[in-house]
Amino acid sequence: MLDRRHPLLWSRRGFGLVGIGEAVRLEFCGPTRFADAASAWRTLVAAATITDPLRRTGTGLIALGSFAFSDHSAETSVLIVPELIVGRDVDQSWVTRVGAGYPAPPPAVPPAVPFGDDIEVTLRPGSLDANGYVAAVTAAVSRIHDHELSKVVLARELVGTLPAGGDIRRVIDALGTRYPDCWTFCVDGFLGASPETLVSVDGGSVSARVLAGSAARGTDAESDQAAAVALATSQKDQDEHEFAVQNVLASLRAHSADVTASEQPFTLKLPNLWHLASDIEGELTDGSTSLDLVRALHPTAAVAGTPTKTALALIEELEPFDRGRYAGPVGWIGADGDGEWAVALRSAQVRDGTITAYAGAGIVSESVPQRELLETRMKFRPIVEALAPIE
Ligand SMILES: C=C(O[C@H]1C=CC=C(C(=O)O)[C@@H]1O)C(=O)O
Incomplete structure (x- = not known):
């Protein structure tokens, strides 16, 4: 189903949107990228004639989008309206056709093209190797001890070369199969499987899933359970998590009077690690679209x-690379402004035969640099393993 050359996808569990072709491509950059995208989307929707008999999540006119993390990034942020959208939920599937003429011609779903050969890519450190990362974390901890800040998230990149003609649909398929509880996405060559919902807007309700605080999975049932309990009771992780929850609540309060977080964080089990997680919910009081909320929330x-x-200033100082779209918002928006956006974690950008993967860790005053390095290694696993042939 996915377009081999330009796969466009958003999916989790039984819900999925696949885009084929590009009817409209909008590009943005710089500090105004979110405001510009929100306003461009309103203009585009106002000019469109939309026939949407199903009127359910993901039907009608939609755009898939991916935004750069930094205001200063050289990476473009995009909203892409596919020519053809194939949607699926647990109980129904649909096809939406987007065209310049009206009425739109009947949808013709192209035949599925079989996957190409297995892909095998070895990823190597980019601009920050293991020692460089440990040094950056050490510097960050000392700045935290100097009371300049309470927490900073430091990332590093791994870089590899895709074999000529490599079919990245294999990578996307592996991510979706191994991480069914994560948002599997691919927008404009940027792909990943993120466990973190930045914001979801559905018929006036707003929700988010905040993650911060991580632990390795155990090697057997007993040590796995012990790892989860240790995470749930670790003051360092609780503190790191609380910063993230309070930050999201503060940003959403201006748009939702009754927004609340789950009383205690819970432990979220992923194949590669445990996370401390909190779900946040509320009713929207100001008619914001999902993109307006993306703008309010990013960066968490x-x-x-x-x-x-x-x-952000310390990240620019200590990370010697452009994060591109890593840790930026990725997701989709519909004509009514509803939509789902994830924080683009466990992700990689594919461009001109090069694949760059990213992973980071939250640094607080008790952080041990070597442990944070190991944590990034665990966070690279989804991408690293999706780039290895199935055994
Ligand atoms: C920055 C990343 O993870 C964030 C999300 C969940 C847990 C995190 C942590 O425990 O440090 C990070 O804040 C990443 O995966 O690259």
């Missing part, structure tokens, strides 16, 4: 730090 403390401005 789970990917930047606390306070945000100081953390």
Whole structure:
């Protein structure tokens, strides 16, 4: 189903949107990228004639989007309206056709093209190797001890070369199969499987899933359970998590008077690690679209730090690379403004035969640099393993 050359996908469990072709491509950059995208989307929707007899999540006119993390990134942020959208939920499937003429011609879903050969890519450190990362974390901890900030999220990249003609649909398929509880996405060559919902808007309700605080899975049932309990009771992880929850609540309060977080974080089990997680819910009071809320929320403390401005400045100082779309918002928006956006974690950008994967860790005053390095290694696993042939 996925377009081999330009796969466009958003999916989790039984829900999925696949885009084929590009009817409209909108590009944005710089500090105004979210505001520009929100306003461009309103303009586009106002000019469109939409026939949507099903009127359910993901039907009608939609755009898939991916945004750069930093205001200063050289990476473009995009909203792509596919020519053809194939949607699926647990009980129904649909096809939406987008065209310049009206009425739109009947949808013709192209035949599925079989996957190409297995892909095998070895990823190597990019601009920050293991020692460089440990040094950056050490520097960050000392800045936290100097009371410049409370938390900063530091990332590193791994880089590899895709074999000529490599079919990245294999990578996307592996991510979706191994991480069914994560958002599997691919937009404009940027792909991944993220466990973190930045924001979801559905018929006036807003929700988010905040993640911060991680632990390795155990090697057997007993040690796995012990790892989850240790995470749930670790003061360091609780503190790191609380920064992230408070940050999201503060951003959403302006748009939802009754927004609340689950009383205690819970432990979320993923194949590669445990996370501390909190679900946040509320009713929207100001008619914001999902893109308006993306703008209000990004960057959260789970990917930047606390306070945000100081953390962003330290990231620019200590990370010798452009994060591109890693840790930026990725997702979709519909004509009514509803939509689902994830924080683009466990992700990689594919461009001109090169694949760059990213992973980071939240650094707080008790952080041990070598442990944070190991944590990033675990967070690379989804991408690293999706790039290895199935055994
Ligand atoms: C920055 C990443 O994870 C964030 C999300 C969940 C847990 C995190 C942590 O425990 O450090 C990070 O804040 C990443 O996966 O690259």
